[in-house]
Amino acid sequence: MPAVTSIPRLSHSGSLELAARRVVEGLHAGRHRSPYTGPAVEFADHRPYLAGDDLRSVDWKAYARTDHLLVRRYREERDLPLALLLDTSASMGFSSASALPSKLAWAGLAAAVLALLACDQGDRVRVVGGASELGPWPRELGGPAGATAACLLIDSLSAGGAGDPAALVRAAGTRLSRRTLVLLLSDLLLDPAALGAALAPLAARGHDLAVIQVLDPSELALPADWERVALSDPEGRHPDFTCDAADAKAGFDAAMARHVAACATACAGARADHVLADSSRDVAEVVGGWLHRRGHGPGTTR
Amino acid sequence: MSLTALAPVALGFAALAAAPIVVHLLTRRKVRPQPFPALEFLAKCETGRAQRRRLRDWLVLALRLLALLAAAAALAGPLWQGVLAGSNRTPAVIVLDASASMQQRLAGATAFARAKAEAGQLLDRLAPRPLALILAGAAPRRSGPEVSPTAGPARALLAEAEAGASDGDPAAAIADAARLLPSGGDIYFVTDGSAACLTGVDPATLPAGVRLRLIDAGPGRDPAATPANCGITAISCEPGVAVAGRPLTLTVRVFNCGQVPRTVGLATRVGAVRRLHRLEIPAAGSATAAHTLVPDSAGALAVSATIDGGDVLALDDQRSAVVPVLGAFTAVIAGDGDRSDPLRPVRPLVAALTAAGFQVRASDGVGLAAQLAQLGPGALAVTAGLADPAPVRLALKRHLESGGAWLHVVASDADAALAQAQAPDGIQPPVVLDRRIDISEQERGAMAIGQARLDHPLLAPFDQRVGLLTSLAASRYRLTTGSGANAGRAQAADATVLLAYADGTIALVERPVGTGRWLLVNLSPAAIDSNLASAEAFPLLIARLPAALLPARSDRLAHDVGNVVAARPGLAWQGEGDDRASAAGTTAAIEADGRMRLDRPGIWRAEGGHLLAAAVPDRESDLRPVDPATLGLAVVASSGAAEAAGANPLWPWLLALAAVACAGELLFARSLGLRRDVSLRRNFGLRRNSSVQP
Structure with a gap:
């Protein structure tokens, strides 16, 4: 896992922020729209005056127009609860070359970047790692100290075990009580339908969902110069398979392209962002691009 | 049903079938282990393809093995008899x-x-x-x-x-x-x-x-592995019919068919005189030895030659012959039936024969047959101007077949008819005289004789005197030319044209018949007036007749082993009913019809004193x-x-099977071209950069 000091700066850091596309339910005041009304600047609506209301909240101009006592209500802005779900299955520890980071390393780096960004803009972050089951539910972290703690937590994660990102998502959904930006970092080597089924309840409960599918370059395009290889599944779910890479390349590349497309479709069904990340690419570029698209996309809430 | 092989040793070539297996094992690419999380997608799409490729690999290996095994089996020459x-x-x-x-x-x-x-x-x-x-x-x-x-x-x-x-x-x-x-x-x-x-x-x-x-x-x-063998392949006598008082030379040729030179002792016997020779014979070559004797009286002279044995074919170590010895050369001339002067048409010929040492006997057609039967093959039969050739046809045929000589002078239509009349009896004349033109009705004049075969013994006197021969002329003669380009002068295949007139008409032609010779001289119908007969050249031709017509006749002086010899009238053993003859201490059976089968080589002597020789053919020594x-x-x-x-040979089918296997291997191997390319790169170190392309 990358050290905290090696976390790159986002190339769009000057204008980028982690924005919520849906209203979120932070506990603290923040910069994101929340379903709550309260002391705020943004006008929300009127409601009839009730006994006990502060007279300062009465909209007298409205009273003059409607002859009814109406009280102004303002939309309260809260912080953005961010849940970073890191798939730590054995497959995430794969790297096809020594010069390349493993998928988990790349995902951790991305998670660290996002955690730093969130903490930097006053949001709170919860880092959840697991293969198919959640461990102890971590507390939310915020502020500079929280950012450091999040990075250390990310750094402590290691790959192992059989992964089930869908189960991870389902388990996290049962633990999230407030609307949260849930970001899953996984290679999504699972049935896309299961992923869609796992994301759908979270979407229904109003969670803002995003999935970063981290794949090794060799998983996106099988290297033909591997020649004859005996392939083994790190998670042990499939028997070893010997093939000629040059022969298998075309079929595999097409199959993987179909799988990625299916994952994207499943994510779209749950109104979740889907980002395909090549682990050979720069984290800042990928994450920054995603944040940029997210910040300027439709439905962004601030 | 049985299976045999012509060369079972060739089955050892089947060991070559191990070659593709060894090559397969040596060039087998090592499988590199590689963890790969996305194995699921690879296995889904690759399982069927891998099975097909594996099957194809095995098929190619099987085809290679099949091709080599089939070729090896074909080399063994298997035969199937079912x-x-x-x-x-x-x-x-x-x-x-x-x-x-x-x-x-x-x-x-x-x-x-x-x-x-x-x-x-x-x-x-x-x-x-x-x-x-x-x-x-x-x-x-x-x-x-x-x-x-x-x-x-x-x-x-x-x-x-x-x-x-x-x-x-x-x-x-x-x-x-x-x-x-x-x-x-x-x-x-x-x-x-x-x-x-x-x-x-x-x-x-x-x-x-x-x-x-x-x-x-x-x-x-x-x-x-040529077996060592020396054999007497020929004995020849010069002349073949000896004349008392004239030298007789026995020549013996010994052939060595081995691959190393040999020194062979040779003993020759002519009559009672025996001589010893030592012959140095090169490998696959021959050497000759000569033994000359002057017989002092007429009769039959037994000659023989014997070499040291010890080779693989002892049958040819001895060879014998019986040489008839005449008191003198005799020529029997049959004229044209003019009883008063039967020799008138050939009087210049008679003069020339007399000058050459012949005893000339005049005869007519009827008397010719009797005289030839009496004199035997040593006599020269001369015919010219016979009016009725019928009585002499059979006698002349027998005379030729028994080794006699016949000089036929075509001086009339009857002579031409006689020449052609021999054909129905199985003797082909040297010239077919079908269309005749009497040139006497045409322009008279000397015509040069050309196309002489000076290599023939008869023309030997002209060897250094070509001008004499070519200036020879005939003023009148009957032509045998047709209207076309010499269409009527077809000649027997083995006839030799010795002289021809300038226009191509044959003047002198010779044909061997049996063991005898037939010499035909195409003269003018009025030969007495011909300057051919009176020319200087004519006596020269006649003088050579004894040598030319009675040449050396080697084995012709002996019967071949296996021949059946007809008993001849006058022989004591036939007339006395004796059925046994002796030769070298053995006896030979005489058939009831008086015929005797010569089943062994040697000299056979009838009780009446008649000599008979039998010899193995010379070419059997080779x-x-x-x-x-x-x-x-x-x-x-x-x-x-x-x-x-x-038995049915299986090797053609095996060769075809090997060819089909080769073709199949090429077909499948071509479909594996990518893999071969990769193998080559691996085997020759031409590996690509294994870094993963981003």
């Missing part, structure tokens, strides 16, 4: 060489014994097929007039077969065998493979559907092997009798 082969009803004829050369001894047994054993095995194998056996000796013998459905007659003939001492005629025997196979079949010629046995054998002359195969029972075709391939003969080795016996 139920179907047993039903093969193709007739077959076995021709067993029984000539003298088959008496050569090889490793303790004669070649004939080996050939007989081969033929016996062949009969066993061929038994289901219609069969016949022919012994190719001096007198070919067949097991029956037709191929027999059983092998019994062939076995019976084979059981009593013996090698002869005569010259076989394999070509005739094979032709005879082909006649027994009108609808096709197989001829198996069992012989020793020597030049003596294969001379004249030509498979191309066989009818369609008849296949000829050679079974070599001899020492093989390796030149180094035991040098001949490559049957040069004759277009398919050879079946001794060990390959199974194939000859009708």
Whole structure:
């Protein structure tokens, strides 16, 4: 896992922020729209005056127009609860070359970047790692100290075990009580339908969902110069398979392209962002691009 | 059903089949272990393809193995004889060489014994097929007039077969065998493979559907294995009919068919005089020795030659001949029937014959036959201007066949008719005289004679005097030219034109007939007026007649072994009813009809004193092997009798199978081109950069 000091700066850091596309339910005041009304600047609506209301909240101009006592209500802005779900299955520890980071390393780096960004803009972050089951539910972290703690937590994660990102998502959904930006970092080597089924309840409960599918370059395009290889599944779910890479390349590349497309479709069904990340690419570029698209996309809430 | 192989040793080549396996193992690419999380997607799409590729790999390996094994098996020459082969009803004829050369001894047994054993095995194998056996000796013998459905007659003939001492005629025997196979079949010629046995054998002359195969029972075709043999291949006497008081020279030629020079002791005997010679004979060459004697009286002179034995064919170590000795040359001239002066048309010829030393006897057509019978082949028969040739035709035919000479002067239409009249009796005239033109009705004038064959003994006196011969002229003569381009002057194939007139008309032509010679002189009808007869050249021609017409006749002075000799009137043993004659301490049987079969070489003396010589043919001494391939003969080795016996050869099918396997291997290997490319790169270190492309 990358050290905290090696976390790159986002190339769009000057204008980028982690924005919520849906209203979120932070506990603290923040910069994101929340379903709550309260002391705020943004006008929300009127409601009839009730006994006990502060007279300062009465909209007298409205009273003059409607002859009814109406009280102004303002939309309260809260912080953005961010849940970073890191798939730590054995497959995430794969790297096809020594010069390349493993998928988990790349995902951790991305998670660290996002955690730093969130903490930097006053949001709170919860880092959840697991293969198919959640461990102890971590507390939310915020502020500079929280950012450091999040990075250390990310750094402590290691790959192992059989992964089930869908189960991870389902388990996290049962633990999230407030609307949260849930970001899953996984290679999504699972049935896309299961992923869609796992994301759908979270979407229904109003969670803002995003999935970063981290794949090794060799998983996106099988290297033909591997020649004859005996392939083994790190998670042990499939028997070893010997093939000629040059022969298998075309079929595999097409199959993987179909799988990625299916994952994207499943994510779209749950109104979740889907980002395909090549682990050979720069984290800042990928994450920054995603944040940029997210910040300027439709439905962004601030 | 049985499976045999002509060369089982070749099955060792099957070990080559291990080569593709070794190559496969050596070039087998090592599998590199590689963890890969996305294995699921690879396995889904690759499982079927990998199975197909693995199957194709095994198929290619199997095809390579199959090609090599099939080729090795084909080299072994496998033969299959099964139920179907047993039903093969193709007739077959076995021709067993029984000539003298088959008496050569090889490793303790004669070649004939080996050939007989081969033929016996062949009969066993061929038994289901219609069969016949022919012994190719001096007198070919067949097991029956037709191929027999059983092998019994062939076995019976084979059981009593013996090698002869005569010259076989394999070509005739094979032709005879082909006649027994009108609808096709197989001829198996069992012989020793020597030049003596294969001379004249030509498979191309066989009818369609008849296949000829050679079974070599001899020492093989390796030149180094040529058996050592020296044989007397010719004895010749000069002249062939001796004259008392004139020298007689016996020349003996000894042939060495071995591969090393030999020194051979030779003993010659002429009459009672015996001489010893030592001959240095080069390898595959011959040497000659001469023995000259002047006989002092007429009669018959026995001559013989003997060499030291010790070679593989002892049959040719001795050769004999009987030379008739005349008191003088005699010429019997038959004229044109003019009783007052029968010699008038050929009077210049008589003068020339007399000058040449002939005793000239005048005769007519009737008397000629009697005189020739009395004088024998030593007499020269001269005919000219016979009005009725009929009485002399048979006498002249016998005279020629027994070795006599006939000088025929065409001086009239009857002479031309006599020349042509010989043809129906089986003697082809040297010239066909069909269209005749009397040039006397045309312009008279001298015509030069050209196209002389100066290499002939008759023209030897002109060898250095060409001008004399070419200036020879005839003022009148009958032409035999046709209206076309010499259309009427067809001549016998073996006739030799010695002289021709300037326009191409034949003037002097010679043709051998039997052991005799027929010389035809085409003269003017008024030969007495011809300047040809009176020219200087004519006596020169006549003077050479004794040498030319009675030349050295080597073995013609002896009968061939195997010949049947008819008893001649006047011989004591025939007239007295004696059925035995003695020769070298043995006796020969005389048939009831007075004929005697000469089955052994040597000099035979009848009780009446008559001498008879029998000799083995000279070419039987040549035991040098001949490559049957040069004759277009398919050879079946001794060990390959199974194939000859009708077993089905499997090697063509195996070769075809190997070819199909090779083609299949190429086809599948081409479809594996990418993999081969990768293998090459791996084997030659041309690996790509293994870094993963981003």
